[in-house]
Amino acid sequence: MKSFFLLVLLIGSFSLPIACLAYITPDVSLTPGLLCTPDDPDFGKYDYPEHIARCERNVGVSKKLKIAAAYGDIPRSEWPNYEFDHLIPLCAGGSDDIENLWPQPIAEAHEKDVLENKVCQGMRAATVTQAEAIQKIHDWFNSLAIRHNSAPSYKTEIICKSQDTTTSVRFSIMGFKQISNITIALNSTNGEHDAIKVKNLVAGKELQRAKSYLLKDLIRYNLNEKSKDHFELFLPAKYTDEEAKFTAYLKIGFEGSYPNLSKIECE
Numbered sequence: 001m002k003s004f005f006l007l008v009l010l011i012g013s014f015s016l017p018i019a020c021l022a023y024i025t026p027d028v029s030l031t032p033g034l035l036c037t038p039d040d041p042d043f044g045k046y047d048y049p050e051h052i053a054r055c056e057r058n059v060g061v062s063k064k065l066k067i068a069a070a071y072g073d074i075p076r077s078e079w080p081n082y083e084f085d086h087l088i089p090l091c092a093g094g095s096d097d098i099e100n101l102w103p104q105p106i107a108e109a110h111e112k113d114v115l116e117n118k119v120c121q122g123m124r125a126a127t128v129t130q131a132e133a134i135q136k137i138h139d140w141f142n143s144l145a146i147r148h149n150s151a152p153s154y155k156t157e158i159i160c161k162s163q164d165t166t167t168s169v170r171f172s173i174m175g176f177k178q179i180s181n182i183t184i185a186l187n188s189t190n191g192e193h194d195a196i197k198v199k200n201l202v203a204g205k206e207l208q209r210a211k212s213y214l215l216k217d218l219i220r221y222n223l224n225e226k227s228k229d230h231f232e233l234f235l236p237a238k239y240t241d242e243e244a245k246f247t248a249y250l251k252i253g254f255e256g257s258y259p260n261l262s263k264i265e266c267e
Helices: 061-070 076-081 106-125 130-149
Strands: 043-047 052-055 082-086 101-105 157-161 167-173 179-186 194-199 218-221 230-236 248-255 258-266
Touching: 052 076, 052 218, 061 076, 061 082, 061 101, 106 130, 106 179, 106 258, 130 167, 130 179, 167 248, 167 258
Parallel strands: none
Antiparallel strands: 043 052, 082 101, 157 167, 157 258, 167 179, 179 194, 218 230, 230 248, 248 258
């Protein structure tokens, strides 16, 4: 978990010679995945019952040149063998930013298009949430990596615990600075138990100014913006290598009480 991906988060890379259409899954360091926001220059509208931000496609030659250069200097003569693919589909709320684009071999691109149409139709019918749609995309990439004898591309679930084990946190990596399916379990010394679940996609934001030095250089995830209770998760900006552990922090406050900062260890 030393370097990021996610998600989602989120996806590793697998390389062969360019002539063999090398890029089966995107390189996380180049294409971490990114959601559309109202501040995106290509933002078009809010859409679906879930009211997600939708961006318009604006992938011109200049973007393609940057992507092709980053992925091994793919010559323009070979571009027809690729689709400059949005990792998180535009119809699922993906950004048109270069961090959400990569050169996908045509055969895999056509296969992914079928899945994209399916999940986006589900979002329009309100039978699939945005978080679920993105998860299905990442699951597809994992299965593709396995089919090509590559390791699974990202770790779906992260588990964190406090040193005294009274607090545990689980979440799924969905994309760059994006997490979902969050569960916080709180156990007091007198045996009381409480659990908070957040199923929607939560996008992290960089701290402009950290009140505690412990939170410096961490990303803040506000888990309940509309609640009187206060839950924030602070994670490193880069944390997806599968082997290592990392330290995070959880800030908890109930109904206006002063929030308590707890250290948690994750893997």
